[in-house]
Amino acid sequence: MSEMRLGLYVVTYADPARGFGHMDVAAAAIEGGADAIQLRGKELGGRELHGLALRMGDAIGRSPAGGLFFVNDRIDVAMAAKADGVHLGQEDVPAQAARSLMSAGMILGISATTVEEALAAREDGADYLGVGPVFATPSKDDAAPPIGLEGLKRIREAVELPIVAIGGIDADNARRVLNAGADGIAVISAVTGAEDMTGAVRELRLLVDDCLAGR
């Protein structure tokens, strides 16, 4: 495991109608200097996801800045693609089962909406938490109600694991999220909704660096 920098964490999303796929988002994230990229391809079958994970992992590995590569949901695809880690939601394979399959060096991220879920994830061997949705988000139609900065703070006080906040985070509210105790921000729409995706990542990069410089 390389040093786990999760300050700016980009989650991929594909919208063929708007002319971009997962690799376009990943390319912008790499170019813009994201610390971590998560391939989240719920709509894809195993064959396609596996091929995409290989290409994405390769692109990240070849970039000078490096960065961590995560695969959402499919532990098998993450392992086959030699990703740095897996990110699992509460509807995915339980954390404990995932941990037992993964090599010790692989990073396990678990989504948590409540303090209870956060404590359980820590108990089950999570290396970091994806905490949210902090704000309402257009990117996940099955998302839980927003927990707000208060919900984020409650989880921050309860666990010492690195926290990547997610859900409706953009350049306007990122500072408040980081000041509430998150170690990083995960973004989808803030990048994919921008005309210039790379520019959006760069802007967030500067903001996150500025915000975390004091820690």
Place this chain on the structure above:
Amino acid sequence: MSEMRLGLYVVTYADPARGFGHMDVAAAAIEGGADAIQLRGKELGGRELHGLALRMGDAIGRSPAGGLFFVNDRIDVAMAAKADGVHLGQEDVPAQAARSLMSAGMILGISATTVEEALAAREDGADYLGVGPVFATPSKDDAAPPIGLEGLKRIREAVELPIVAIGGIDADNARRVLNAGADGIAVISAVTGAEDMTGAVRELRLLVDDCLAGR
């Protein structure tokens, strides 16, 4: 790996509207004496599939007859549930990648519709082939056009791997399928479409035994 008997191979299917789930089909398969059961839960998320795989594997393991337990598609779930093997279609994670993740004792089944796919699957480390669809089938809406007994025979002549024929197989045509060279039959609708699922499995059991006795 226990001796690989695949003569009667039941694939699970859930139809809540008709009042049965995957475990009901598995229970009938166990009770009726199937050689192998494949949990095929494409509609399920990882959490649900994992829980179901644990319960199903446990039920099969506790049955006096034993029988092999396969999980469709998700190699990670199969491994976490300590299934005997994984069955992968052509749209799932490639066989070679799957093989590299699985312990040597785990069985890898690969779906093949053509001789080319069958040869590639053998090359990539498949332990058996699921060959079909032999006949038209109501159970898979995304199935390829039927290959018929002729298609099955062509694959039989091309590879020596065990072949489990699939697709529209029932008590009326099973004998012809086995006589065409299949080592086993995989059934879905022939079981789930029956009033008495256990009875349907028993009938197929007798038929398969009778047909394979001469080999």
